[in-house]
Amino acid sequence: MARLIVIFGVTGTQGSSVARVFLNDPGWKIRGVTRDPSKPASKALEAKGIEIVKGDLDDPSSLTTAVQGADVIFGNTAFSDAFITMPADVVAQLRPGQTVRQWCYELELRQGKNLADAVAAVDGLDRFIWSSLSDATKWSKGTFKGIYHFDSKAHVVDYIYKTHPRLAEKMSILQMGVFATNWKWDQAAVPWEKVDGTMKLKVPGSGDIPIPLVVPSDCGYFVRALIQAPPETNLLAFGDRMLWADYVALWSKTTGIPATFEKTTVAEHAKLSPNGYGEQVGEMYAYFQDFGYDGSDPSVVHVQHYAPISWMENIGVRSNGLLLPISTTMPLLNQLNPVTGELSLRSKTMPDAKTDVVKIQKLVDFPNAGFLNGMATLNPRLGLVIIADAYLGGIYRPDTRTNTKGLVFTDESMNGTASISIGINGIRVLSGKLWFTNSASAHRQALLRNLVTSLFEHESISTTWHKAKEAQRLAEKLVTLGKKNTEASRRRAHQIFYRPLELVPKLFGPIRERYASRPGGYTRVLRIEPIKEDQAPSAILELVDGPKDMRFAMTARTIARTRTEGKKINDITASNIAKVTRYREEGEGDLERMVSKFEGMLKEGEKGVEEVRQKKVYPKLERSR
Numbered sequence: 140m141a142r143l144i145v146i147f148g149v150t151g152t153q154g155s156s157v158a159r160v161f162l163n164d165p166g167w168k169i170r171g172v173t174r175d176p177s178k179p180a181s182k183a184l185e186a187k188g189i190e191i192v193k194g195d196l197d198d199p200s201s202l203t204t205a206v207q208g209a210d211v212i213f214g215n216t217a218f219s220d221a222f223i224t225m226p227a228d229v230v231a232q233l234r235p236g237q238t239v240r241q242w243c244y245e246l247e248l249r250q251g252k253n254l255a256d257a258v259a260a261v262d263g264l265d266r267f268i269w270s271s272l273s274d275a276t277k278w279s280k281g282t283f284k285g286i287y288h289f290d291s292k293a294h295v296v297d298y299i300y301k302t303h304p305r306l307a308e309k310m311s312i313l314q315m316g317v318f319a320t321n322w323k324w325d326q327a328a329v330p331w332e333k334v335d336g337t338m339k340l341k342v343p344g345s346g347d348i349p350i351p352l353v354v355p356s357d358c359g360y361f362v363r364a365l366i367q368a369p370p371e372t373n374l375l376a377f378g379d380r381m382l383w384a385d386y387v388a389l390w391s392k393t394t395g396i397p398a399t400f401e402k403t404t405v406a407e408h409a410k411l412s413p414n415g416y417g418e419q420v421g422e423m424y425a426y427f428q429d430f431g432y433d434g435s436d437p438s439v440v441h442v443q444h445y446a447p448i449s450w451m452e453n454i455g456v457r458s459n460g461l462l463l464p465i466s467t468t469m470p471l472l473n474q475l476n477p478v479t480g481e482l483s484l485r486s487k488t489m490p491d492a493k494t495d496v497v498k499i500q501k502l503v504d505f506p507n508a509g510f511l512n513g514m515a516t517l518n519p520r521l522g523l524v525i526i527a528d529a530y531l532g533g534i535y536r537p538d539t540r541t542n543t544k545g546l547v548f549t550d551e552s553m554n555g556t557a558s559i560s561i562g563i564n565g566i567r568v569l570s571g572k573l574w575f576t577n578s579a580s581a582h583r584q585a586l587l588r589n590l591v592t593s594l595f596e597h598e599s600i601s602t603t604w605h606k607a608k609e610a611q612r613l614a615e616k617l618v619t620l621g622k623k624n625t626e627a628s629r630r631r632a633h634q635i636f637y638r639p640l641e642l643v644p645k646l647f648g649p650i651r652e653r654y655a656s657r658p659g660g661y662t663r664v665l666r667i668e669p670i671k672e673d674q675a676p677s678a679i680l681e682l683v684d685g686p687k688d689m690r691f692a693m694t695a696r697t698i699a700r701t702r703t704e705g706k707k708i709n710d711i712t713a714s715n716i717a718k719v720t721r722y723r724e725e726g727e728g729d730l731e732r733m734v735s736k737f738e739g740m741l742k743e744g745e746k747g748v749e750e751v752r753q754k755k756v757y758p759k760l761e762r763s764r
């Protein structure tokens with residue numbers, strides 16, 4: 140049965156784009172909400188098969204019916220034009236001291252809350268996509284308090300988290316980048332100045348930070364992607380990031396009008412329009428430069444963060460240098476130009492299709508094969524190939540003339556592991572030797588990713604000594620990525636964590652702050668007594684200077700015990716105190732608090748103190764940073 144998407148602002152730029160994308164999908168029914176179902180734009184949408192209903196975000200009672208039965212709702216509000224036009228009826232409504240901008244903020248916030256209240260009451264709703272923007276006041280730490288059309292939308296998100304937590308669990312946030320079409324607007328919005336037949340774009344801010352630009356009619360594609368992504372994804376939607384100077388150069392090239400870029404100030408920009416409109420937009424441009432369009436909110440992801448959903452491998456090289464990778468998830472043969480990156484589809488219906496590249500013909504069936512994988516040439520003159528079976532851990536040598544196709548040999552080193560049954564993968568024959576890789580190493584990667592995901596979630600994990608040492612390298616690398624704090628490093632971290640939406644913000648937020656002044660050695664491996672029956676050497680891998688720092692706790696315990704026994708702190712403990720407090724903010728205070736806790740426990744004979752000791756850490760044997 141088709142699912143129902145309800146679109147607010149369906150007659151507008153974002154909403155109509157969402158309608159367009161879902162109109163082509165037979166799996167969806169569309170309902171569009173407008174204040175005026177009789178206007179031409181509404182009628183045109185209705186003529187395309189969209190159910191058009193009346194609804195006004197200022198009238199909560201009209202929203203209940205509009206959202207009824209929805210599987211997905213796209214919510215969008217438009218910041219009132221009153222802040223530009225200053226109509227007399229709005230001015231008459233202002234409270235003493237209230238500006239029109241603040242009035243518009245309250246209006247949009249109220250509309251968003253009305254919508255959230257209605258959406259929260261929809262039974263069986265799968266997803267609410269809220270078209271939002273960043274909280275400029277929050278992320279600029281109060282430097283920019285007047286970018287009301289950003290804050291109003293972000294404060295709707297806060298309202299949902301506070302008032303409708305169950306709706307928050309089904310919400311995805313869409314932050315559309317700067318519309319690439321804005322240049323058609325007025326000068327205060329997009330500050331072009333005509334100078335002797337040429338155009339000059341004057342934008343407040345340094346001009347050094349690229350701006351995320353989006354074609355607004357792409358909105359629907361981002362909404363569709365958000366429905367496929369997990370809920371609570373906070374997506375910044377853009378096609379490309381550009382410096383204003385590059386944007387102007389492209390604009391000039393496209394329109395044929397000579398144009399240049401010049402930096403300006405918020406104060407200068409404010410003069411372009413009275414009553415705060417120029418100032419609000421000017422502040423917005425400066426905010427993009429000083430804090431980032433999304434305020435550098437660590438929860439924000441970009442489409443580039445998502446790994447490609449298709450899986451290609453077994454690449455063949457054509458004589459003209461083009462590559463023929465195979466989609467393993469679909470019966471597709473692709474052609475890739477390794478120089479331009481251009482990817483084209485050569486065949487959809489392997490194995491019988493004829494294409495302009497190759498004639499595909501089925502030669503041999505392998506009914507007993509496990510998982511046929513890599514293929515290599517054994518003897519080009521005789522036309523002999525070999526094929527790996529990753530599941531059975533062996534090699535086939537099919538002979539198309541005799542149609543023999545048995546496994547010619549299997550080998551233990553080609554097997555998978557107990558937990559991943561996929562073994563031998565890519566194969567090559569070189570100088571009479573067979574070279575192969577084994578997919579079980581993918582299992583190792585998965586294991587390491589699992590360990591570091593748990594480590595960053597819980598701050599400390601117990602595992603075998605060897606796994607701890609391997610995971611430590613990856614964990615150190617992750618912290619380094621966090622400290623780099625670039626788009627590329629964020630993308631990489633996203634690929635490593637199994638729960639990136641939860642952990643990427645933690646890595647680029649509190650963890651990055653924790654290790655800001657530490658030059659390295661963010662993790663520690665402490666050997667402990669074997670935790671498994673097989674007596675394999677075990678270890679704790681922990682993030683140092685965190686809430687579960689074992690050495691910190693052990694040092695506190697030693698101090699507490701020494702003090703309780705009326706002894707003096709020895710040199711080793713003194714050196715440990717220096718080490719565990721050196722890079723910790725509030726290090727000495729934190730240590731003293733923990734010592735007092737242990738002293739209290741020791742006096743009362745509580746067993747918490749013993750628990751720290753019971754882990755039997757062997758610091759002298761194997762200690763590592």
Ligand SMILES: NC(=O)c1ccc[n+]([C@@H]2O[C@H](COP(=O)([O-])OP(=O)(O)OC[C@H]3O[C@@H](n4cnc5c(N)ncnc54)[C@H](OP(=O)(O)O)[C@@H]3O)[C@@H](O)[C@H]2O)c1
Nearest residue numbers: 148149150151152153173174195196216217218315317318
């Ligand atoms: N320009 C940019 O660079 C940029 C970038 C990111 C985000 N944004 C944000 O995008 C938003 C505007 O989106 P848009 O460009 O898609 O809007 P738009 O094209 O101006 O259309 C506004 C839509 O909102 C609907 N609407 C207005 N008041 C309503 C109400 N009281 N109840 C129900 N529907 C109402 C209108 O529907 P009816 O008239 O049919 O009722 C119309 O469909 C703004 O809030 C802006 O801050 C802009």
